[in-house]
Amino acid sequence: MNGNHAALAAFAHNLADLARAETLHRFEAGVGADDKGGANGFDPVTDADREAERAMRAAIEAAYPEHGIAGEEFPERPSSGPFVWSLDPVDGTRSFTCGLPNWVTLIALLEDGRPTIGLIDVPCLGERYWGAGGDGAFVRSGQQVRLRASDRTSLAEARLSTTDPYLFEDAERGAFERVRAGVRTTRYGHDGYAYARLAAGTLDLVIESQLKPYDYNALIPVVRAAGGVIGDWTGGDDFSAGRVIAAATPALFEQAVAVMRDAG
Structure with missing residues (x-):
């Protein structure tokens, strides 16, 4: 800087x-x-x-x-x-x-x-x-x-978090459930703290919907400074829909996107 x-x-x-x-x-x-x-x-x-x-x-x-x-x-x-x-x-x-x-x-x-x-x-x-x-x-x-994100690259190894699975709507909920069924463990209820722990290496994947700019703006530099990846559900960088995926590695991010983009 x-x-x-x-x-x-x-x-x-x-x-x-x-x-x-x-x-x-x-x-x-x-x-x-x-x-x-x-x-x-x-x-x-x-x-x-x-x-x-x-x-x-x-x-x-x-x-x-x-x-x-x-x-x-x-x-x-x-x-x-x-x-x-x-x-x-x-x-x-x-x-x-x-x-x-x-x-x-x-x-x-x-x-x-x-x-x-x-x-x-x-x-x-x-x-x-x-x-x-x-x-x-x-x-x-x-x-x-x-800060250093973990090196986990597969859903089968991943520690997943979301604030509340009931915030997902319709197809979103089904897509999230497919990710959840494939990971090692899932924790709920941590809001922005989940992204902090991803950046520290103790969580590997966070998936959320309905976030506002003040919910996600601070998370982006923190996750990226840790070597993690944070983007939208299509794999891009447009957070305006409030759909966010943060992952410890590019490989893990791409696997989550492959499932979540099906939510429409």
Whole structure:
């Protein structure tokens, strides 16, 4: 990274610290959730979501007033240049409200529409994962370790995750089930944390549907910095439909795509 990008990556860590200061104590105290989903089904939001995003937005506006901001909880702030910050203050709000520790904060910096810096913060577990310019690392138990996806190349060996299999619709569900039936083991309910663990080498494959940009922007640089592959269900790079496959190796990615593209 050049000096400017290194400064921006450091600033992303500052944003994660600000968010953690708003979310962690509320999680420990226990907070209620409002339903912002309405007729579309239960979609929880808490004070932790809102206050963490407010804190990050205020910091961005003060340090980089020309940068845009696209967050989950508040209207988009347009950019007057190439940079836009993508913010998901609590990814995994259902886990948060259930007292489960694997919710994360997702922060990404987009340059000309492409995520170049990604950060996944895991406040409850004291972990943080980041990728920028092809470099990536994570901190766990106070130790910094370089990101490295596993070398598994076949579905039969793969450790698979998705947040909730009931989020898949119709043909999607059948395609996912065909992948699930062929892998070694499957874990559910981890939201953005699953991609962090793929980048750290303990999961091999993540398949999801219905993701929004603030759900996936931060994941892209992290997975790629680990040597993994992340793309859409056709094997391309168009995430606009919210369909995402992340895999530890190109061979594993191609096998998953061969099944999931049949979902239409």
